[in-house]
Amino acid sequence: MTEQQTLRVPVAYTGKTLHSGIPVYMRLLPAPADTGIVFRRTDLPGKPEIPATVESIVSTNRNTTLGNGVAQVMTVEHLIAALRGMGVDNVIIELDAGEIPLGDGSAQTFVDMLREAGLCQQAAPRRYFRLRKPIWVSKGDSHMVALPAEQLKITYTFVTDHPVVGIQFGEYVITEPVFAEQLAGARTLIFGRDIELLHRQGLGKGGDLDCVVIVDDDGYRNPLRYRDEIVRHKILDVVGDMGLLGFLQAHIFAVRSGHGLNRGLMQEMLRQSNVTIGVGNR
Numbered sequence: 001m002t003e004q005q006t007l008r009v010p011v012a013y014t015g016k017t018l019h020s021g022i023p024v025y026m027r028l029l030p031a032p033a034d035t036g037i038v039f040r041r042t043d044l045p046g047k048p049e050i051p052a053t054v055e056s057i058v059s060t061n062r063n064t065t066l067g068n069g070v071a072q073v074m075t076v077e078h079l080i081a082a083l084r085g086m087g088v089d090n091v092i093i094e095l096d097a098g099e100i101p102l103g104d105g106s107a108q109t110f111v112d113m114l115r116e117a118g119l120c121q122q123a124a125p126r127r128y129f130r131l132r133k134p135i136w137v138s139k140g141d142s143h144m145v146a147l148p149a150e151q152l153k154i155t156y157t158f159v160t161d162h163p164v165v166g167i168q169f170g171e172y173v174i175t176e177p178v179f180a181e182q183l184a185g186a187r188t189l190i191f192g193r194d195i196e197l198l199h200r201q202g203l204g205k206g207g208d209l210d211c212v213v214i215v216d217d218d219g220y221r222n223p224l225r226y227r228d229e230i231v232r233h234k235i236l237d238v239v240g241d242m243g244l245l246g247f248l249q250a251h252i253f254a255v256r257s258g259h260g261l262n263r264g265l266m267q268e269m270l271r272q273s274n275v276t277i278g279v280g281n282r
Ligand SMILES: [Zn+2]
Pocket: 077, 078, 188, 233, 237
């Protein structure tokens, strides 16, 4: 039986945000069993809390934003990926702004924070989100299929007509060592030709070569950490979005999916109510 886990001690980080471009002070706090992941806006009256659930999603435009009607938190996906990837069930995330700090554009900053804090087991069994039958969603030429499985496995095909990036394929069983060593360091990618559009939408203000990979039609502007860094980051995003379900046990096949379709797949899993939330034996 796997027990639930939380942080041993609080840990803090100050950093800039990708989309709003402002600095934010973030603390991760230990939380009791069955709390789940909860965001708390310390800069707003009453310090409103937002649970990290599928129902809390309010936007999937270039990031996953959660909200509760009075408060929002943008760009939660890399932090949630690190929490689930490293086996955290319960945590309170305090923020004095409406966006998670970007770190270096990957989940590495958050993995480092969790290692600094250390984790401890709690006297309650971990709950897993399991499927009883296949679920699939498509939008245009983006597709996702989830099959019942004993663990979380993600198979991703990144398809683009971009002359430099091309087609990238990746497949990982999401265990803590795999997450920490092969996925956590993969950074956000932005196409150079999309930057103007992002800025027009008021997004990406904090983006620079310290925290995103920028690729133009004639090459990458900064050195890559992995030859296939983009597909690794797309898998990281799937881990983070699926983390809103808790600890998912499924084999997910994704082609060209982004945050919007990730949300669609999770909604379909919940809508078809064919899940069992049980005690795992991993
Ligand atoms: Zn991402």
